[in-house]
Each structure stands twice: as structure tokens, then as C-alpha cells.
Amino acid sequence: NAGVTQTPKFQVLKTGQSMTLQCAQDMNHEYMSWYRQDPGMGLRLIHYSVGAGITDQGEVPNGYNVSRSTTEDFPLRLLSAAPSQTSVYFCASSRLGSPLHFGNGTRLTVT
């Protein structure tokens, strides 16, 4: 099994550009989520989903959109990138009630 796959691993954007961070899991997990990790801040929840067609906001949702059209995929969209969105992004998935499986992260730099 591939587990949780995130692409790309690294990305550099200019302010105002848009992009989508991809996340896919092959474990048929209902729950998927996106976190961002900043130095000295730990990981903070951006958005999450408990099933296809269902999404909700986490602690830091502003500037990000998500959708969940299939169980496997949970893309994170930045519509107009800002320097404050420079961070490492993690996607994670699980069966409800079980521990999270994390992807390997995407390092995003916005200049």
C-alpha cells in the first residue's frame, strides 16, 4: 500500500499565484485532513473531511479551499498565495477512531 501520498514535495510560488496541493490515500479512510507546520507553532489544522462530499474548517482555514469528491482524494487549494502561507503542509487520513496516517509533507515557499 502507498498510504498517504502528497504531491509535490517542494513548491515555490510568487505572491498572488494559485496552486493545488494534492493528497491521495489508498486505505479507504473516511477521515482526511490538512495541517500546516510553522517553526515554533507545532501543527495546526486547516480543513478536514469525514467523508466524500463533507468538509469543515479547522483552526486556520483562511486562504485555503478544499473539496472531497471521492474517498481517496482531498486536494488543498491556495487561490491567491501570500508569504504568510509559506509553511510545510501535511495531509493525514484515518478511519474514525484510529490513529492518523500522515503523508510526507509539502514544503511551500511564497515569495
Add this chain to the structure above:
Amino acid sequence: AQTVTQSQPEMSVQEAETVTLSCTYDTSESDYYLFWYKQPPSRQMILVIRQEAYKQQNATENRFSVNFQKAAKSFSLKISDSQLGDAAMYFCAYKRNYGGSQGNLIFGKGTKLSVKP
């Protein structure tokens, strides 16, 4: 709202010695899980150990054990016989065990552990 506090930004231990990382949390809920995650320089998030709030017995996984004090809302991680490969950032995390948001983790800010040879 729930919060998780790790009061030690950095810790250091001699190889083969024992080190304890501290974590406190605040919640009004009774049904929850606590976790310790390890993040080596590779950036991968690795689950080290988990504790269910309703279980009084402290969880152990090989050289890793926890001291779970529910009344004090304390959840420390003890690493015995420290190895060079234990050097990493360690995160304490909390999640409720019910409801639609039960998958959501709340993380502390992390403790960077160095292991000296």
C-alpha cells in the same frame, strides 16, 4: 477549547541514558486520546505511543513509556536507553474520541531532542 502545552522547547540526553519529555493539556472532556509523535529531520510524522483517557494503565512501546496523570492533565514521555536515532522533534497531541471532529488532532509546539554520543 482544548490546548496542549509542551514547556521544554529543547532537551538533551546522553546516549544510553533516560530522558522525560513533558506535556500538559487542558480539556473539559472525559473521552479522549493522547499521543506522542516523533518527527526526524526527514519530516515524516511517526506515531510513538498513544494513551486512551479511560485506561488507567500507562502505555508502553519498547523503550518508550508514558506517565499519564489524568487528574493533573499531564502526559509525559519517557525514553529509556536513548539512541542516536531518537534525536528528533517530539510532539504531544490530543484528540477527542467522539463526534465528527474526532479525527482532529491538537498539537503542542514540540520539543527538540538531541542525543549526545
